[in-house]
Amino acid sequence: MKFIDEYRDPQAAARLKREIERITTRPWTIMEICGGQTHAIVKNGIDLLLPENITLLHGPGCPVCVTSVELIDKAVTLASRPDIIFCSFGDMLRVPGTHKDLLSVKAEGGDVRMVYSPLDALKIARENSDRQVVFFGIGFETTAPANVAAILQARQTGLTNFSMLMAIVLVKPAMAALLSDPENRVQAFLAAGHVCAVTGYADYESLAATYHVPMVVTGFEPLDILQGIYMTIAQLEQGRVEVENQYTRAVRREGNLPAIRMIEKALMPVDRKWRGLDMIPASGLGLRPEYIEFDAERRFGLTEYETAESPICISGLILQGRKKPHDCPAFGTDCTPEHPLGATMVSSEGACAAYYRYRRTAIHP
Amino acid sequence: MTSSDGFSLNCPLQKSDYPYVLLAHGGGGRLMHRLIEDIFIPAFGSQELELRHDGARIDIGAANIVMTTDSYVVYPLFFPGGDIGSLAVNGTVNDLAMCGARPVALSAAFIIEEGFPVESLIRVAQSMRAAADAAGVRIVTGDTKVVDKGKGHGLFITTAGIGEVKSFRLIAPSSVMPGDVVLINGDVGRHGMAIMAAREGLEFETTIESDCAPLVEPVLKLLNAGIDIHCLRDLTRGGLATTLVEIADAAGVHISIEEKAIPVREEVRGACEILGFDPSYVANEGRFIAFLPARDADRALTILKECATDFAPALIGRVAERVPEGHPGLVTMTSVIGSERIVDMLSGEQLPRIC
Structure with a gap:
């Protein structure tokens, strides 16, 4: 397929592998931020192609994995109400909250619908004017513009039965939180290409300089990732600290300005809890006061929730890059994609699910 | 989940602790297999079920027949490349073919929701007749039930079929041997994506048409040519990957795919x-x-190519000589960039990703 096969060429992959081996003289630890990259790395066996002294850590860049239990419990509460149609992206339906997940709510009779876009939820709201429609607004900066588009349309058309459970998170504050941790092992980042397609990467330059950490904005195909890793190792080996752009076919330094303006029109930074990383100041996007009527927590009077998570699950440490999935005693036994204890086992972009699916056991023991 | 939910570090077994059936239990993945393994096979206790195949081979005196059944709940009822009627005939006919049998007769049972347009029912019935004629099988008995409005999804169909065994060997996972090749009769993924696009209103430049078709002809041609078929399996829900894992598990072999x-x-x-x-x-x-x-392999590929109109059959992998220690069955795939990975069943359905 055009624009895909070029980035999966085995000969080019072998050349990049040799180049990486040639320039690597020391051990390095690199974190890919985005869950989409984690999935591509494990699926294509990219980590197995790298020299032994290169360690890839899997970052917190899966929106399903980092959405707090409290927000999932709130989603379960809303979805269980008979007057509400609860709309969500499919991946989110299987994430365990304190007591249950959204698919179980559906099986018990809740009106939970899987949608592909917040605009689909808007359509459902128009067609069901006698019921309230709530959309679970999760994602990083990538999904924020579509969420705002839905809210602006709802305002424009005077829809009063549409609201959003806001769960959008921002990448840069999470990167800063990881880097400021005294136990941080990350020496360089592959920055998430899709997020940077919206935000650009000018903002990352101060972060790179402050923590002395090279970054390469990287795409999602096997060759993108190999080239991103090559560029990162080159910086590390040469002692350079820059924010470079491997994903030039999609990302500009200043980002997508109309999209940024749209986000800023309706949303503003708010403090947000992350699953595994706890509260990070200004790490989420919430509705501005002018649009607060579309906030589902406010509309339905949801307050602070007491939550409980599995005492065994180490997904927090995995999301921080401090542990790998097979370090967990429950991995593959008590915790499987059928019965996940934590979100990293649920989402197809979660590190545990990726390891379970492609690396459950060694192929050649 | 809290510790009061009752899991313990001491128990290595997964528990089937869903108190309700989820949609994902019908997705053809691990959850569905757990229903079959934990509930149906123990409850029914017949030796034919132990083969875990698409149909059962039963001996009645001198006659060797195969029997199978399947229900159809597809939505929308009409989609590019087919409809619930052609699906209900082809699906059951194909299960018989996968046991190395020539389909002889089908039954068809209809659960119809009150208010369903008769015109649509006529279309479905005619489509079933056309599919049955194409597969060389007759629909010989049936049943009709109507349920209250809101208690069905328009139309559900269940078909059962019997076929006459045409193979000398038992065609089943237990007959798979090390060194076997794995052939596929065409391209994968069309039916699922056609349904997805029709159901969700996704529009692409070219319409994706379902690959819905009877598989009797290619199977009988392979058998008539004296090809020593060890196992056949049609790829329905869960797709190629799930089917490979089912067979590797049931046969206790290592299948390696490119x-x-x-x-x-x-x-x-x-x-x-x-x-x-x-x-x-x-x-x-x-x-x-x-x-x-x-x-x-070469002769079989030539025959499959004769039966194919617009798609290319291919040799996609082999059964390895040994299963690595500690694996009951294993499927591995050499990725496009040359590394090897494990292929696993999905737990439920594939869900679209977020970003």
Whole structure:
């Protein structure tokens, strides 16, 4: 397929592998931020192609994995109400909250619908004017513009039965939180290409300089990732600290300005809890006061929730890059994609699910 | 989940602790297999079920017959490349073919929701007749029930079929041998993506049509040519990957697949890329894999190519000589860039990714 096969060429992959081996003289630890990259790395066996002294850590860049239990419990509460149609992206339906997940709510009779876009939820709201429609607004900066588009349309058309459970998170504050941790092992980042397609990467330059950490904005195909890793190792080996752009076919330094303006029109930074990383100041996007009527927590009077998570699950440490999935005693036994204890086992972009699916056991023991 | 939910570190077994059936239990993945293994097989206790095949071979005196059944709940009822009627005939006919049998007769039971348009019922019935004629099978008995409005989804159909065994060997996972090649009769993922696009109103430059088709002709031609078929399985829900894992588990073998050898149409690949799906897990209704000795591979491929109109059969992998220690059964795939990975069943359904 055009624009895909070029980035999966085995000969080019072998050349990049040799180049990486040639320039690597020391051990390095690199974190890919985005869950989409984690999935591509494990699926294509990219980590197995790298020299032994290169360690890839899997970052917190899966929106399903980092959405707090409290927000999932709130989603379960809303979805269980008979007057509400609860709309969500499919991946989110299987994430365990304190007591249950959204698919179980559906099986018990809740009106939970899987949608592909917040605009689909808007359509459902128009067609069901006698019921309230709530959309679970999760994602990083990538999904924020579509969420705002839905809210602006709802305002424009005077829809009063549409609201959003806001769960959008921002990448840069999470990167800063990881880097400021005294136990941080990350020496360089592959920055998430899709997020940077919206935000650009000018903002990352101060972060790179402050923590002395090279970054390469990287795409999602096997060759993108190999080239991103090559560029990162080159910086590390040469002692350079820059924010470079491997994903030039999609990302500009200043980002997508109309999209940024749209986000800023309706949303503003708010403090947000992350699953595994706890509260990070200004790490989420919430509705501005002018649009607060579309906030589902406010509309339905949801307050602070007491939550409980599995005492065994180490997904927090995995999301921080401090542990790998097979370090967990429950991995593959008590915790499987059928019965996940934590979100990293649920989402197809979660590190545990990726390891379970492609690396459950060694192929050649 | 809290510790009061009752899991313990001491218990290595997974528990089937869903108090309700989820939609994911019908997705053809691990959850569905758990229903079959934990509830149905123990409850029914017949030796035919132990074979875990698409149909059961039963001996009645001198006659050797195969019997199978399947229900159809597809939505929308009409989709590019087929409808629930052609699906209900082809699906059951194909299960018989996968046991090396020539389909003889089908039954058809209808659960119709009050208010369903009679015109649509006529279309479905005519489509079933056309599919039955194409597969050389007769629909000989049936049943009709109507349920209250809101208690059905328009129309559900259940078909059962019997067929006459045409193979000398038992065609089943237990007959798979080390060294066997794995052939596929065409490209994967079309039916699932056609349904997805029709159901969700996704529009692509070219319409993706279902591959819904009877598989009797290619199977009987292979058998008539004296190809020593060890196992056949049609690729329905769960797709190619799930089917391979089912067979590897049931046969206790290591199947090794080349990712780049799996035929996938451009438009299907494109749709899968957009939604974050892996075509190997997407449903098909006119595709099967065949396990046979390597010496028969070329002849079998030639026959499959004669039966194919617009798609390319291919050799996609082999059964390894040994299963690595500690694996009951294993499927591995050499990725497009040359590394090897494990292929696993999905737990439920594939869900579109978020970003």
